[in-house]
Amino acid sequence: MTRSALAAGALALSLFTTGCVAGTSTQSAAAPADDQPFEGQVEFWTINLKKNYSDYITGLIGQYQKEHPKVTIKWVDVPGAESATKLLAAVASGEVPDAVNVTSVELGRFVPSLEPLDAYFGQAELADFQPNLVDPLRLDGKLYAVPWYNGGAPVAMYRKSVVSKAGFDDKAPPTSFAEALALADKVYDKTKINGTNSIADHTTLRYHGVPLLSEDKKKAAFNTPEALAVLETYKKSYDKHGIAPGAISKDVRNMPQTLENGQLAFIPSANAAQLLNVQKNAPDVYEDLVVTEPVKMSSGNYLLLAQQAFAIPKASAHKKAAAEFIKFFTNGVNQLAFCKIVPIYPSTVSSTKDPFFTEAAGDDPMAVARQVIVKGLPKLEYSPLGTNKDAELAEYLNEEVRAFLQGSKSAEEALDAAEKRWNDALA
Template sequence: MARGVFMAGALALSLLVTGCVAGTSSEGAAVADDQPFEGEVEFWTINLKKNYSDFITGLIDDYRKQHPKVTVNWVDVPGQESATKLLAAVASGDVPDAVNISSLDLGRFAPSLSPLEDYFKPADLADFQPNLVEPLRIDGKLYAVPWYNGGAPVAMYRKSVLEKAGADLGKPPTSYDEALALADSVHDKTEVYGMNAIPDHNALRYYGIKLLSDDKKSAAFNTPEAVAILEKFKKSYDAKGIAPGAVSKDIRNLPQTLENGQIAFKATANAAELLNIQKNAPEVYEDLVVTPPVRMSTGGFLLLAQQAFSIPKASKHKKAAAEFIKFFTNGANQLAFCKIVPIYPSTVSSTKDPFFSGSDGDDPMSVARSVIVKGLPELEYTPIGTAKDSELGELLSEEVRAYLTGTKSAKEALDTAEKRWNDALAS
């Protein structure tokens, strides 16, 4: 279920944008605050031009009105080339000056990024949600400022199924343990699968399991507590509370989903999933009740990723890049972007607009927007924190799938996953 949050919001969270801003500064010589910027701005985006050309062009026009001596050259790059292009730029030293980077890649690129304290003072960060800024610090230094995210998760329940099971939707599950119990009860009483979650690394974080050692050089999740968590999920999986297809490797196309009506609920999901359900299964959409999701052991909500802006160390125009980032991520521009894409802002001022604060309807999307906005200050972004986060997550999921399908015991699965993590980290 937790892994579904990321995949459901993939459209919003896979927009990797990079940008180059040229100003009148040179390496080591900052531009005075009142000095106009001059030169060419080469602004890269990834797969945005097809759907968001008018929006990006409008922002560029607005920026040029404020800085008439700046020429903007917008380049849109195929998504499959984004990481390779940034790696090549860093290797060559011919880097973009302002780069949009996924928080999942921040640890990977941090050694080549410039700390931002010289360019973003406390006043420049004041409108950002503090809980979204702090995770972008590494060893006390800020390496990125937030842009947008998939929002706080929500829970979605099929009213007809839950009522048949005798569940009280006025008191939805607040923890994974409660969600597992409900899932088992639903299947027992209705023969509808409860949910499609597995105890991957994200689910372990909901239980407060520490994934890595403090020095991030070795796995730390192989504990008796983690074994007990896997056993809880296996019990539910065997009882059909968890759908059999939950062990499928292709999590983008699980056999049993809310959309195809084969599960009863998702205890934590990205609201972007609602758009797909509304479009592809309107009868399911009309049957949904949206509530706050299950919480982590800390009481907060897990944020799996966010988009942010950084400045490479090799940039010769850091001041100009910083000023462009401030413009591009300001509250008004984030709000405008959120109105055309199912994403959520990192700025507090954006959430006070009626677009968010006025979400008082009772349809699933309106309720979801209200739940999400209220949950933004409680988001906790807790990445694994390495350059190999995605690889490590899949390595653990492979072993969890082996356990759920009976190939290994819980301890054997965690032992193997621990060794594979340590080998990957060592290499």
């Protein structure tokens, strides 16, 4: 699923209609003096991690509290579907966490309620972070979040026992979505198993070289003959069942047809973290997987959809203490430890120099995924739309594409409607 990533977080977008957050405080609580050690509780939030990574996080909390015996860390883990609404409610009430896990896609809409971090994270504190991951978290010259983890370069996952019946060669996997759709159609024709869940959404349009926004970011730019042709290509595959019928589901975390339930043959571009779900929920399928390089953008590169980051709300009374905990939580050693649990990619340069990445070997899907990720890093592009409504705009376009695939609109009508919704939102 090209739209799904542990790094992206799948937030409840419909509750936001503007780029500002109601109840935002314009006052910033004063940070404690440098010579006054903090004593008290720091509350921090993560998104959908407690179920699988509780031991890792509680271990870090225990270590930090041991090193700072007068500090208590309160961890709150928020389900992905509730993270935006919960943070919105917290900001409106003034009862905010001190450090909050946000996705880069949602950062823009929360900026009015976040504290600029430049006073807490200087050049030395940011030195180990990859600059191309830090820079997109700056708005109007101010740093509003610190990068944590991301999906790294994408990977492709194929069920060998299924795709082999359609002539798949793991030494020459599809290099474009056009080739992937052709394989998907052939897979269904030969096996009656749906090929893939990929649809012509905002992500795949970018892979096809279709620009989404005008250069000034004030108008939609995707309503073009090129985009029309892309949509028509995906519709043909959808009608042939190469694309699974459930691919139009709005809940990308719970698709009806998946690798885990045996109703899908492959994912041409995926976050490697999805391997963990397959390994846990369908070990037989995991053993059947071959991991390869994913499809590429028309530029020959890969697109990083989002990254997870930490921010500090303006209304926090413990900003300096929150910043100190974020520095510890996101340091290179702790990010590397997280990467050893789940196939994600760190935002710290030092982590990538560990043998875990540089000497990854073997044919286990996760080991292969690490090799693919490291090899693909030079080709990784992280270029968000850059508006304060990125997630909202993406969903507008995806809704219209789903309507087109279902047959309730023509491709022209879908693109026209999406263009109008974008322009209205950006006006």
